Amino acid sequence: MAELFQVLTPAEALGRLLQGLPTLKETEDVPVQEALGRVLAADIPSPTQLPTFPRSNMDGYAVRARDTFGASDGLPAYLKVSGEVAMGQVPQVKVHSGEVVRVATGGMMPEGADAVVIVEHTQVVDPTTIEAYRPVAPGENVVQVGEDVKQGERLLPRGHSLRPQDIGGLLGVGSLSVSVFRRPRVVIIATGDEVVPPEVEPGPGQIRDINTYTIAALVIRAGGVPQPSGIIRDDYEALREAAEQGIAHGDALIFSAGSSVSTRDMTAQIIGTLGKPGVLVHGVALKPGKPTILAVCGDKPVFGLPGNPVSTFVTFDLFVRPVLYHLVGTAPPEQVTVQARLTRNIASTSGREDYIPVRLLEEEGEMLAEPVFGKSNLIYILVKGQGLVVIPLDVGGLSAGQTVEVRRYS
Amino acid sequence: MAELFQVLTPAEALGRLLQGLPTLKETEDVPVQEALGRVLAADIPSPTQLPTFPRSNMDGYAVRARDTFGASDGLPAYLKVSGEVAMGQVPQVKVHSGEVVRVATGGMMPEGADAVVIVEHTQVVDPTTIEAYRPVAPGENVVQVGEDVKQGERLLPRGHSLRPQDIGGLLGVGSLSVSVFRRPRVVIIATGDEVVPPEVEPGPGQIRDINTYTIAALVIRAGGVPQPSGIIRDDYEALREAAEQGIAHGDALIFSAGSSVSTRDMTAQIIGTLGKPGVLVHGVALKPGKPTILAVCGDKPVFGLPGNPVSTFVTFDLFVRPVLYHLVGTAPPEQVTVQARLTRNIASTSGREDYIPVRLLEEEGEMLAEPVFGKSNLIYILVKGQGLVVIPLDVGGLSAGQTVEVRRYS
Numbered sequence: 001m002a003e004l005f006q007v008l009t010p011a012e013a014l015g016r017l018l019q020g021l022p023t024l025k026e027t028e029d030v031p032v033q034e035a036l037g038r039v040l041a042a043d044i045p046s047p048t049q050l051p052t053f054p055r056s057n058m059d060g061y062a063v064r065a066r067d068t069f070g071a072s073d074g075l076p077a078y079l080k081v082s083g084e085v086a087m088g089q090v091p092q093v094k095v096h097s098g099e100v101v102r103v104a105t106g107g108m109m110p111e112g113a114d115a116v117v118i119v120e121h122t123q124v125v126d127p128t129t130i131e132a133y134r135p136v137a138p139g140e141n142v143v144q145v146g147e148d149v150k151q152g153e154r155l156l157p158r159g160h161s162l163r164p165q166d167i168g169g170l171l172g173v174g175s176l177s178v179s180v181f182r183r184p185r186v187v188i189i190a191t192g193d194e195v196v197p198p199e200v201e202p203g204p205g206q207i208r209d210i211n212t213y214t215i216a217a218l219v220i221r222a223g224g225v226p227q228p229s230g231i232i233r234d235d236y237e238a239l240r241e242a243a244e245q246g247i248a249h250g251d252a253l254i255f256s257a258g259s260s261v262s263t264r265d266m267t268a269q270i271i272g273t274l275g276k277p278g279v280l281v282h283g284v285a286l287k288p289g290k291p292t293i294l295a296v297c298g299d300k301p302v303f304g305l306p307g308n309p310v311s312t313f314v315t316f317d318l319f320v321r322p323v324l325y326h327l328v329g330t331a332p333p334e335q336v337t338v339q340a341r342l343t344r345n346i347a348s349t350s351g352r353e354d355y356i357p358v359r360l361l362e363e364e365g366e367m368l369a370e371p372v373f374g375k376s377n378l379i380y381i382l383v384k385g386q387g388l389v390v391i392p393l394d395v396g397g398l399s400a401g402q403t404v405e406v407r408r409y410s
Numbered sequence: 411m412a413e414l415f416q417v418l419t420p421a422e423a424l425g426r427l428l429q430g431l432p433t434l435k436e437t438e439d440v441p442v443q444e445a446l447g448r449v450l451a452a453d454i455p456s457p458t459q460l461p462t463f464p465r466s467n468m469d470g471y472a473v474r475a476r477d478t479f480g481a482s483d484g485l486p487a488y489l490k491v492s493g494e495v496a497m498g499q500v501p502q503v504k505v506h507s508g509e510v511v512r513v514a515t516g517g518m519m520p521e522g523a524d525a526v527v528i529v530e531h532t533q534v535v536d537p538t539t540i541e542a543y544r545p546v547a548p549g550e551n552v553v554q555v556g557e558d559v560k561q562g563e564r565l566l567p568r569g570h571s572l573r574p575q576d577i578g579g580l581l582g583v584g585s586l587s588v589s590v591f592r593r594p595r596v597v598i599i600a601t602g603d604e605v606v607p608p609e610v611e612p613g614p615g616q617i618r619d620i621n622t623y624t625i626a627a628l629v630i631r632a633g634g635v636p637q638p639s640g641i642i643r644d645d646y647e648a649l650r651e652a653a654e655q656g657i658a659h660g661d662a663l664i665f666s667a668g669s670s671v672s673t674r675d676m677t678a679q680i681i682g683t684l685g686k687p688g689v690l691v692h693g694v695a696l697k698p699g700k701p702t703i704l705a706v707c708g709d710k711p712v713f714g715l716p717g718n719p720v721s722t723f724v725t726f727d728l729f730v731r732p733v734l735y736h737l738v739g740t741a742p743p744e745q746v747t748v749q750a751r752l753t754r755n756i757a758s759t760s761g762r763e764d765y766i767p768v769r770l771l772e773e774e775g776e777m778l779a780e781p782v783f784g785k786s787n788l789i790y791i792l793v794k795g796q797g798l799v800v801i802p803l804d805v806g807g808l809s810a811g812q813t814v815e816v817r818r819y820s
Contacts, residue, residue, distance in 0.1 A: 168624030214578030
């Protein structure tokens with residue numbers, strides 16, 4: 001089967017997968033207070049204007065601006081204090097010519113006033129008189145009706161992932177509930193006759209399942225809901241049945257392949273039976289991660305990820321993560337990177353992208369990236385480091401001393 | 411009270427708060443599968459070694475290395491295939507001189523073999539014979555016992571925040587449960603007679619509560635558990651009672667102050683009654699956020715954050731966030747920044763740090779930062795942008811066209 005597919009670059013492979021993959025249709029209404037990180041399924045127009053009344057933006061005195069024109073240190077304006085605005089209430093006093101009313105930040109402007117003289121530009125002469133030392137223009141230090149938000153204005157667009165300030169902002173206009181995309185349900189199928197669940201003491205020749213749980217955590221970080229479906233024997237019928245159930249119940253399906261060639265081939269065959277168009281990519285110009293399988297089966301993305309822990313991690317990052325965001329109509333958050341100086345040479349082969357796990361060390365104020373070498377099957381290579389260095393397609397290797405960009409693990 | 415305190419830089423203010431603030435004493439045991447993002451309360455030593463048996467790292471043939479010495483394309487080594495290693499099982503065959511046993515990646519090495527010839531360097535002659543074209547050294551393509559992890563080796567240190575690969579790694583050695591710091595409980599007290607809950611239609615002069623919910627979401631993002639305690643009237647006794655309950659039940663206490671001067675002063679007085687050492691910082695060389703109050707009362711951090719939405723956000727980021735990580739013995743994740751060209755001049759005053767909300771726009775492949783101007787009391791200034799530009803203490807302003815670093819909202 002592999003022979004039918006040319007080896008694509010990671011960017012080409014992802015592009016082929018995303019092309020024509022629709023967003024999830026299912027949306028749900030959730031209370032805004034529980035919607036942090038959820039992705040809007042529709043534009044949100046403001047149900048109201050803000051503020052709904054003219055508010056003072058400073059502590060001071062509400063005034064008719066023209067009463068302050070020409071005021072200066074040498075020739076202050078003398079103004080009569082005729083009252084005070086209570087917070088949260090409609091002012092009981094009106095401002096007439098020559099009068100002011102005390103108002104705090106956020107207080108409603110009293111009728112007759114069109115500006116606020118800030119307290120720092122005044123001096124109290126007696127309990128009912130102040131001097132104002134500076135002129136104010138009409139509207140100065142006042143937030144006008146609708147200045148913050150206009151009724152019907154689009155507050156946030158479809159595809160927007162809600163941030164803390166958005167939660168506050170939506171509640172501030174009285175939007176208590178929002179329509180968001182359902183979190184993508186991601187079914188994870190681990191394979192391999194040598195793999196046992198973590199709670200089982202492995203016998204000789206057996207190892208505990210790592211990938212299911214790393215993938216599940218990566219799915220959560222990408223806004224999805226992991227649905228681990230256990231470890232399936234390397235048996236065509238058992239795998240096919242698990243796959244069919246997975247594609248029926250999930251929005252996406254991940255095979256964490258057993259590491260042997262035969263298991264990988266079986267995975268590709270089974271994915272081929274799950275629906276059209278089927279396998280789109282089989283093999284990527286990538287190390288680790290070359291034998292990655294990318295498919296779309298009946299509008300649902302299906303991934304065959306290579307079994308070793310570093311491959312799993314790198315291919316999830318390059319292919320699964322962007323697809324999970326795509327399913328909810330948005331782009332993944334920007335990758336966090338850091339510049340560091342490489343401590344050793346790294347060999348590569350031109351024509352493929354290499355991802356090298358590195359430790360980040362700070363030494364005399366300088367950030368160093370030290371490759372975590374080790375056989376690709378070691379589990380702790382990723383645990384021992386802080387990020388990945390990418391060697392681009394057209395580069396044959398990197399030299400010690402070179403400054404590189406490290407994609408930080410999050 | 412304010413007069414007693416000199417105005418500190420943000421870094422000095424944070425330093426004064428952190429100094430002597432202990433980490434939380436309470437820890438809890440949680441299943442590793444639910445511990446993503448939690449912070450370890452103790453070093454984790456490995457309960458086992460990995461692997462526990464020598465494993466092949468490639469698909470190929472287990473062999474006595476010396477039987478391949480001198481093999482080449484022109485003079486291959488002829489070797490007898492005496493069996494196959496079944497995945498997950500102890501090999502039933504022993505490798506004698508001149509023999510090989512088929513083994514897949516991850517398969518247990520059979521007795522007698524000390525290396526693996528990869529399948530790509532062999533050719534099948536007949537069902538029981540292969541040719542090997544390359545020599546292998548003893549140990550080649552084999553993962554030795556303990557090569558990944560040694561028993562007792564420190565896998566992860568106290569203060570480490572668990573990442574997806576750590577979850578997999580811990581389960582891989584059979585660590586099913588970890589001791590983590592309790593999530594800090596953060597009590598949030600909103601004040602202001604003008605503030606009503608979001609579900610209430612505000613009357614004239616009233617506004618809906620924004621800050622409680624923005625702060626609650628920021629607390630979640632920083633690994634804490636928000637405990638909103640509602641909107642308290644601007645009344646000394648009511649506030650003091652709420653504060654005392656808050657400090658008794660929370661690990662940290664945040665006042666989101668009403669915007670008037672009198673409320674702010676009341677907040678400072680009440681914090682002064684909550685425990686020793688009390689208010690440490692009152693006023694920071696910062697805009698927005700100058701009237702920030704930072705305190706420690708009986709080993710618990712207490713914050714008086716200014717009431718306008720941008721101030722709340724900036725002061726949370728600068729002071730509350732690092733403290734919440736400090737409470738669990740770790741440092742906050744690195745700030746995500748992006749370089750952008752400023753579209754307009756921004757004025758500032760030397761001697762204070764300014765934080766300016768900006769929109770990020772991409773234009774002809776270049777990232778632009780456009781200041782979101784507007785009165786400080788506007789709610790949607792933060793919603794409309796993607797990050798903050800910092801004007802350092804010793805800089806009087808920034809010029810249009812200048813490249814600046816933008817702290818991205820997350």
